[in-house]
Amino acid sequence: MRSQAVRIDRPGGPEELKIVEVEVGEPGPGEIRIRHHAVGLNFIDTYQRSGLYPFPMPLQLGMEAAGVVEAVGEGVTHLKAGDRAAYASQPPGAYSELRVMPAKNVCRLPDAIAFETGAAMMLKGMTVQYLLKKTLPAEGLQPGDFVLFHAAAGGVGLIACQWAKALGLKLIGTAGTDAKCQLALEHGAAHAINYSKENFAERVKEITGGQGVKVVYDSVGKDTFEGSLDCLRPFGLLAIFGNGSGPVPAFNLGLLASKGSLYVTRPTLFSHMATRERTQAMADDLFAVVESGAVKIPIAQRYRLADVQQAHRDLEARKTTGCTILTL
Numbered sequence: 088m089r090s091q092a093v094r095i096d097r098p099g100g101p102e103e104l105k106i107v108e109v110e111v112g113e114p115g116p117g118e119i120r121i122r123h124h125a126v127g128l129n130f131i132d133t134y135q136r137s138g139l140y141p142f143p144m145p146l147q148l149g150m151e152a153a154g155v156v157e158a159v160g161e162g163v164t165h166l167k168a169g170d171r172a173a174y175a176s177q178p179p180g181a182y183s184e185l186r187v188m189p190a191k192n193v194c195r196l197p198d199a200i201a202f203e204t205g206a207a208m209m210l211k212g213m214t215v216q217y218l219l220k221k222t223l224p225a226e227g228l229q230p231g232d233f234v235l236f237h238a239a240a241g242g243v244g245l246i247a248c249q250w251a252k253a254l255g256l257k258l259i260g261t262a263g264t265d266a267k268c269q270l271a272l273e274h275g276a277a278h279a280i281n282y283s284k285e286n287f288a289e290r291v292k293e294i295t296g297g298q299g300v301k302v303v304y305d306s307v308g309k310d311t312f313e314g315s316l317d318c319l320r321p322f323g324l325l326a327i328f329g330n331g332s333g334p335v336p337a338f339n340l341g342l343l344a345s346k347g348s349l350y351v352t353r354p355t356l357f358s359h360m361a362t363r364e365r366t367q368a369m370a371d372d373l374f375a376v377v378e379s380g381a382v383k384i385p386i387a388q389r390y391r392l393a394d395v396q397q398a399h400r401d402l403e404a405r406k407t408t409g410c411t412i413l414t415l
């Protein structure tokens with residue numbers, strides 16, 4: 088069977104993304120073959136393309152998609168041919184019409200959730216699930232707590248705004264334009280700060296009456312790191328989960344002492360998805376908030392698979408909001 092797929096032969100810019108024809112065979116033990124109906128675009132795809140996250144070459148990109156299972160390999164019991172399914176999964180390879188892949192992280196998609204929604208939400212939505220519910224140790228977050236969420240008008244960000252509101256949290260969102268700030272507010276952020284115009288750490292102190300927030304969720308990285316520490320109350324947690332502006336450079340741990348016994352963590356979704364059971368539990372939690380309407384998956388851009396170079400350019404140029412999907 089033949090499939091169109093997006094491949095890079097070496098790390099580099101969007102121009103390295105090439106449409107190729109690949110042969111897709113039968114699934115082996117623990118694998119499925121899935122025909123995609125829609126594919127999710129994620130910022131992590133740009134790190135894999137650029138080489139920030141190194142992978143052996145050539146590499147077929149893409150970590151998130153939804154479609155129909157065509158065949159299952161030996162030992163796969165949670166899926167069968169004909170099932171609607173969606174996933175966030177390693178190894179990459181979702182930018183394709185058809186693929187064989189490990190079944191472990193693939194979940195059945197409830198009938199009420201459209202393929203495009205499934206493709207847009209699995210990686211981003213399960214990320215928000217673990218960030219809001221599993222990242223802060225000890226007493227966790229309580230309704231009424233302030234949290235700061237950078238890049239709040241992005242794919243992960245707009246899901247976080249809605250989910251945080253549903254949990255009773257007061258999410259302060261940052262974004263790069265006034266229009267993006269407005270979008271974050273419309274999706275449930277309690278406050279929004281345009282961090283390209285305002286000093287966000289000062290604004291957070293004002294909003295919280297000088298107290299600071301319990302957690303900062305920072306996927307921007309290099310440009311926001313120090314300011315993010317200044318937003319925390321004593322014993323607060325900085326969760327750095329991305330590198331939108333570049334990775335955070337090495338820093339002196341004494342900084343955490345001088346700013347009030349702070350904590351820093353660098354979580355990744357795939358450590359939370361270490362077992363099938365944990366993945367399914369996270370997915371079920373996500374399906375529940377989407378089916379209840381508490382979280383609506385905001386698909387703001389659609390590109391054809393053949394236009395994947397433009398999709399990467401727009402994402403990296405901060406031109407997108409919400410989620411982006413590649414159509415087939």
Ligand code: NDP
Pocket residue numbers: 128129130131210211214238239240241242243244261262263264267306307328329330331332333354355356357402403404405406407408409
């Ligand atoms: P987004 O849709 O949020 O796009 C990234 C956003 O980052 C931009 O829109 C932009 O928003 C902001 N940004 C700030 N500075 C820069 C810069 N210099 N260059 C480009 N963008 C910048 O992407 P995703 O929703 O796909 O992902 C959000 C983040 O979450 C990414 O950093 C991603 O790597 C991370 N992530 C981490 C996971 C994990 O488990 N660790 C899992 C999933 C995602 P603005 O213009 O408003 O500043």
